[in-house]
Amino acid sequence: MLTPGFSSMSMSMAPWSAYTASGSLGSQGASSAGVGPRITFPLPMGLGMAPGSFPMAMGMLPLSLPQEGGGFGVVAPARPVHPHAYVTLGAGMRQKEVDMFTAEHPLEGYSGVTGERQERVVPYHMPSSAHPVGSSILLLAGFGFISRMYGLSVDNVVEIEMVLADGRIVIVSEDSDPDLWWAIRGAGPAFGIATRYKVRAFPVPVxxxxxxxxxxxxxxxxxxxxxxxxxxxxxxxxxxxxxxxxxxxxxxxxxxxxxxxxxxxxxxxxxxxxxxxxxxxxxxxxxxxxxxxxxxxxxxxxxxxxxxxxxxxxxxxxxxxxxxxxxxxxxxxxxxxxxxxxxxxxxxxxxxxxxxxxxxxxxxxxxxxxxxxxxxxxxxxxxxxxxxxxxxxxxxxxxxxxxxxxxxxxxxxxxxxxxxxxxxxxxxxxxxxxxxxxxxxxACFGKNWARLTELKRKYDPGCFFKNNFWPLDKNGQPVEPLSNEPPSPSP
Ligand SMILES: Cc1cc2nc3c(=O)[nH]c(=O)nc-3n(C[C@H](O)[C@H](O)[C@H](O)COP(=O)(O)OP(=O)(O)OC[C@H]3O[C@@H](n4cnc5c(N)ncnc54)[C@H](O)[C@@H]3O)c2cc1C
Incomplete structure (x- = not known):
């Protein structure tokens, strides 16, 4: 189900972005954050340090107007209605853009203040690494703040659109091609170029x-x-x-x-x-x-x-x-x-x-x-x-x-x-x-390496996709580190 009113906003951000909700938890389904909206204030600097003297946010917390929903530094205390939602994104999106998008498009929930059901109060987020990384974590693992609750990024992808070595454009899922589906959630860049992902996102009110x-x-x-x-x-x-x-x-x-x-x-x-x-x-x-x-x-x-x-x-x-x-x-x-x-x-x-x-x-x-x-x-x-x-x-x-x-x-x-x-x-x-x-x-793949090499032969026998995630040539011989990808451009 595409939540009404979200698609036009998402289209302005990226052609593939969309945000849908699934299932229903009812009022008991998730933990309550139990606090009202709040304003955060600048911290006293203290310590005799000038702003910027540490390579991190030493000086201030964000100052923002009280409101429920997403946003930086804004507490959203409502309880969720849905156990998860789905977010669909183009492969060029960075984690930060995805998080900002889903935070800006919260779903309905029960107000932490009144207990009433309200629209647009619970932000959902896909499990991912912290910023600043791109979306290839959806092919490679992706470990972050909510992985211990919901698994890695690759564990929450439900569909990947991909261009394969033979030029086919396929939509891969658990049902469509179990072998390829298994391989691309960990060693994805060795098997194709992803162009779109559909991923579970979970309610994170606070x-x-x-x-x-x-x-x-x-x-x-x-x-x-x-x-x-x-x-x-x-x-x-x-x-x-x-x-x-x-x-x-x-x-x-x-x-x-x-x-x-x-x-x-x-x-x-x-x-x-x-x-x-x-x-x-x-x-x-x-x-x-x-x-x-x-x-x-x-x-x-x-x-x-x-x-x-x-x-x-x-x-x-x-x-x-x-x-x-x-x-x-x-x-x-x-x-x-x-x-x-x-x-x-x-x-x-x-x-x-x-x-x-x-x-x-x-x-x-x-x-x-x-x-x-x-x-x-x-x-x-x-x-x-x-x-x-x-x-x-x-x-x-x-x-x-x-x-x-x-x-x-x-x-x-x-x-x-x-x-x-x-x-x-x-x-x-x-x-x-x-x-x-x-x-x-x-060593990343341990005992699964043997199955991966079999599948590489099946889907990319000529080793068309060369990168550091596939350290063998088409004859199965090891390649030198760095030789698979071009070096960083000079400044
Ligand atoms: C500062 C920093 C912090 C990090 N923190 C974390 C963390 O907390 N958790 C974590 O899990 N990881 C972390 N990482 C590692 C990070 O997840 C990887 O570097 C990841 O590959 C970055 O994603 P990217 O899309 O920016 O990668 P890129 O460098 O763009 O790509 C990585 C590889 O994936 C391939 N690739 C990229 N896009 C596609 C595509 N669409 N289809 C097929 N192949 C593709 C590229 O060819 C390349 O081989 C961190 C890295 C840095 C630099």
Whole structure:
């Protein structure tokens, strides 16, 4: 069912965008956020720091008028009517554009204030990574704040329009071609070019989320990481949490950031904030965990990763002007990731020692994984990787034109050397970078690699689709890293 009045708005954004609702939960079907609309205010700066002195939203929370529905920093406390909706998008859309679109088109729900059924009060979001990434996560995994509740992005795609190696344009779904459907939800770029996706989106009326920020000290950081690990052990699926170490910018302290996102109200998520913030090994520089819209939370990673020379103030006009997603342009990235079942003390201790020698622009992150991710099996991403408790990543960014080998070497040494001791094969495929050796790409798929190679022979025998997700040539021989895709253009 196409919800009346939505199609013309969506057409103005992208030819394929549409938004439909399905099913009905009734009034008992989902948890209540239980708070009224609210205004958020600028935080006092404190700490003697000028706006923009940290590479993240240190200065302000968004100021917005009270209203129910979607939007950055706007709390939508209503209870949902539908268990999920469907969002249809063209393959060129970025996550941010999709989240903004669905937040701007909330569906009906029961008011958290009056209990009455109202139109346009509950925003729905498809499970995806945080901003700033594009929609190829729908072919490659896609891990984010609501994955522990609803699974990866690939677990929620229900239909993909794709151009195959023989030139056919097909609409692939579970029923139309089970083999191809299995292969493209994890190794999609090796099988075709997606042009349109249909994806489940779930109601996210409010999240209790944000960052706790501490200075990085080599003597105390390990204690904080262990504390966070112990606080979130056995947490419910509603809770996402990470702890990250981020180096620089120049002349500034490195930081430890604990990020949490509880899908629910402050009342429900407070026990986790209380537990995490009880660590007293260092002064907490900023605690900005609060009720907010999921959309605002989705943009928080981009805020943390923002490079120098960018505004660090997080407000609505910034976000709107960044619809193109170009705010991280001009920098180059190196990503290395892994999945692990346990995070022993000695790995944490070693991580902190290694991190204290990384160059500016390096971010190392431990994210709580598991939950609903392990409920899905019918994709090339193996069960063992799905059951991982942590996803770990080194996200290194530096200026185009600067050639600092430490940006790459330090990530490789940490992920391959230190984290490698407890790693479960490869990472989720969406974290595979261009520089990966064939063995790491193959390790993403574990025992499913044999079936994938059979299907590659069936659907693309001439290896027409060449990229880092298919590290073999048409004769089945490994190809050198980087030779499958052209290098980044020079600045
Ligand atoms: C700063 C940063 C943070 C990240 N955080 C997360 C995270 O939280 N969770 C997560 O899961 N991942 C994360 N990633 C990894 C990210 O998901 C991958 O880099 C992902 O591939 C990005 O999607 P994209 O569409 O921008 O990719 P692109 O770089 O455009 O493409 C990636 C690959 O997919 C292929 N491809 C692109 N579009 C299509 C298409 N329509 N059809 C077929 N093939 C296509 C390309 O050829 C390429 O091989 C992060 C990456 C960065 C840089």
């Amino acid at each position: 999240v209790f989320a944000g960052n706790l920020i501490y200075r990085f000290h080599r003597a105390t950081a390990a204690s904080l990481i262990k504390h966070v690990r112990d606080c979130i052990k056995g947490a419910p699926r509603e809770l996402y949490a990470n702890v990250l170490l981020t180096a620089g910018p120049a002349d500034k302290d490195s930081l430890v950031v604990v990020q949490m996102c509880y899908v629910g109200s402050k009342e429900q998520g407070m026990e986790y904030l209380n537990a995490i913030s009880s660590w007293d090994g260092e002064r907490c520089l900023l605690n900005e965990v609060n009720e907010k819209s999921y959309l605002a939370q989705q943009d928080s990673v981009a805020q943390i990763l923002r490079g120098k020379g960018q505004s660090a103030i997080f407000n609505e006009s910034d976000v709107t002007s960044n619809r193109s997603g170009s705010m991280l342009a001009g920098r180059q990235w190196f990503i290395r990731s892994s999945l692990i079942h346990s995070l022993p003390d000695d790995i944490i201790n070693q991580t902190v020692i290694q991190f204290s020698n990384t160059p500016i622009g390096c971010t190392w992150i431990f994210e709580l994984s598991g939950g609903a991710i392990a409920d899905f099996e019918d994709t090339p991403i193996p069960k063992e990787q799905r059951e991982a408790v942590w996803t770990v990543a080194a996200l290194h960014q530096w200026e185009m034109g600067i050639d600092d080998p430490r940006c790459i070497e330090s990530a490789e040494e940490w992920i391959d050397g230190t984290i490698g001791k407890v790693a479960l094969g490869g990472p989720f495929p969406s974290f595979i970078g261009r520089h990966e050796p064939p063995s790491r790409t193959i």
